[in-house]
Amino acid sequence: MISKSKVVLSVMLAIGLLAGCGSKGDHAQPQAGSSVAPKEEKVSITFWRNSGNDAENSAYDKLVASFNEAHPNIKVEMSPIPFADYDTKVRTAIASGNPPDIMAIDGPNMASYAQAGALQPLTAYFKKDGNLEDIPESTIATYTYNNEIYMAPLTESSIALFYNKKMFEAKGIPLPSKNPEEPWTWDQVLDAAKKLNDPAKGVYGIDPAQGFGNAGGTAYFKYPIIWQFGGEIMSPDGTTSKGYLDKPETKKALQFFSDLYNEHKVSSLEYPPDAFPNGQLAITVDGSWSLGNLADKFPNFKLGEDYDIAPLPKETQQAVANGSWSLAISSKSKNADAAWQFVNWVTGAEGAKTYTSITKDIPARYSVANEVPELNEYPMNIFVVQNQKFGRPRPITPIFPQMSEAVNKMIEEVTIGGRNLDTAVAEAINKIDRAYDSLPKK
Known part of the structure; x- marks a missing residue:
């Protein structure tokens, strides 16, 4: 849901001003491949998402639990937030300088967050182990602003x-x-x-x-x-x-x-x-x-x-x-590498397969769509092929x-x-x- 334009603009202005000023929370941006944390130190990662239907909630519960079990030195703490309150809460947290490490954002809103300096660029991470060739170029374009990828797609609709x-x-x-x-x-x-x-x-x-x-x-x-x-x-x-x-x-x-x-x-x-x-x-x-x-x-x-x-x-x-709710990492995160591990766990081929098998959504990745028979048959193939071959981003703009x-x-x-x-x-x-x-x- 999109907020009224005057409210959104005023909040974006506040975020932009905040991003342009130094603060005690400012730090150098972590690079893909850098150390997550000392092995003996457990890292806690906060993850906010809009609360979905029962299937979506179940899918995320399963993915968070499996990630935490497989990564004993990283703990993801997920907070589902009611849809009606979600956008306001995220923007307020960003403006106050205390955002979550990971947040779900609707595709068309990506540029406003990126322009305000609120998101961590993910391009280096994707090139390292994000398997970019498995995602349609038009889908990646939806999450790209000023030549940087800012969000990781999980599902599509059509x-x-x-x-x-x-x-x-x-x-x-x-x-x-x-x-x-x-x-x-x-x-x-x-x-x-x-x-x-x-x-x-x-x-x-x-x-x-x-x-x-x-x-x-x-x-x-x-x-x-x-x-x-x-x-x-x-x-x-x-x-x-x-x-x-x-x-x-x-x-x-x-x-x-x-x-x-x-x-x-x-x-x-x-x-x-x-x-x-x-x-x-x-x-x-x-x-x-x-x-x-x-x-x-x-x-x-x-x-x-x-x-x-x-x-x-x-x-x-x-x-x-094209473009749907996807995962972004805050530019304020002190554990961006660990956050990427979780984002890649969820939106990578295996995570997307788990998620879409529960929700029945259309996966953003070619490999996952190819493995699901019903997505390659009428009527679902119409939605899948249209998205993969003829999908276009809605205007990528901070306004x-x-x-x-x-x-x-x-x-x-x-x-x-x-x-x-x-x-x-x-x-x-x-x-x-x-x-x-x-x-x-x-």
């Missing part, structure tokens, strides 16, 4: 096109391919949505991006549409949106999205609860995590009979957002929250408010550039 198979068959519409590399175009999706749309009977053609809500969350669904049309949101260095958010391809994507609601009227600003499994929504874009939810809550709405899954549509190219708010508001104003597209884009660029300019200078 989204795809869910469609009501029986509705398609009733209308005689050919079904999309299940091949992850053979997506429909957006024009094909629009054509099907028009044929299936029947508002008089309470049936809507498509929900293209999980409606309108939290900016950080909807970015995960809306940015791929921009990329699929060949557009961009920010510069590769994350400093400006000028020349990117106002690209013709970006504007074409934004206009297409708005037209789904306003010209073609195949999308609605509001849908009934559980519209897709209840037969009131013909096509939707949803995540791999929804498969379990549909099976549990709607057992009579069956995959392969009532609905099926296809890769995300494309216009000029395939694209999907991600402010950028997300600006882009989300722009899309809402154009789609819901009918605002002129060029005017809305120009204002969003101005907001984003002002936010970046307001960062503390080092």
Whole structure:
């Protein structure tokens, strides 16, 4: 969950100012391969993470216990923190100069922590024994800022096109391919949505991006549409949106999205609860995590009979957002080498295999995904292949929250408010550039 932009910015400023000042806690950064501690001295490592579901908690409990047993000179003390409180608690601890050694951070927030000097670079550790070639380059790029890797990925998620198979068959519409590399175009999706749309009977053609809500969350669904049309949101260095958010391809994507609601009227600003499994929504874009939810809550709405899954549509190219909660080491840690041993234990191939076997998440590593048969078969192969071959980082920028708010508001104003597209884009660029300019200078 992303905090309100003004609050996040003020806290980031505080962190940035703190990072720019000397303190008694400052120390030279440890290097990969240096001594962890004298053999007779037991090192205690603090690890904070957001409290997850039962499966996630069980997986972490198992990994911490196995690490502590295998490393008698290192003790990891894990603190699960409620999700609603987590981000604030971590930022407060960093600002006060007393952060945990290891912390879980959501991918898009990495750059704000790294820019503030709160994270230990992990590049040297990865090159030493992190098995970088086992992780997709696009995934590593998500956790890289100013040419340094700052976080170690454990799992990934992905989204795809869910469609009501029986509705398609009733209308005689050919079904999309299940091949992850053979997506429909957006024009094909629009054509099907028009044929299936029947508002008089309470049936809507498509929900293209999980409606309108939290900016950080909807970015995960809306940015791929921009990329699929060949557009961009920010510069590769994350400093400006000028020349990117106002690209013709970006504007074409934004206009297409708005037209789904306003010209073609195949999308609605509001849908009934559980519209897709209840037969009131013909096509939707949803995540791999929804498969379990549909099976549990709607057992009579069956995959392969009532609905099926296809890769995300494309216009000029395939694209999907990547990046999930991953592990980082504090720049203040006095035991960074020991902390890396634990991070590598959890996110390495064996740890990831243990974790994902319990949680059923998609592993970030090729080797782990290759070993799980169901990840190489329909429907999970669609999510896995899309992520590995067509995954893209959301903009890597220390102003991600402010950028997300600006882009989300722009899309809402154009789609819901009918605002002129060029005017809305120009204002969003101005907001984003002002936010970046307001960062503390080092």
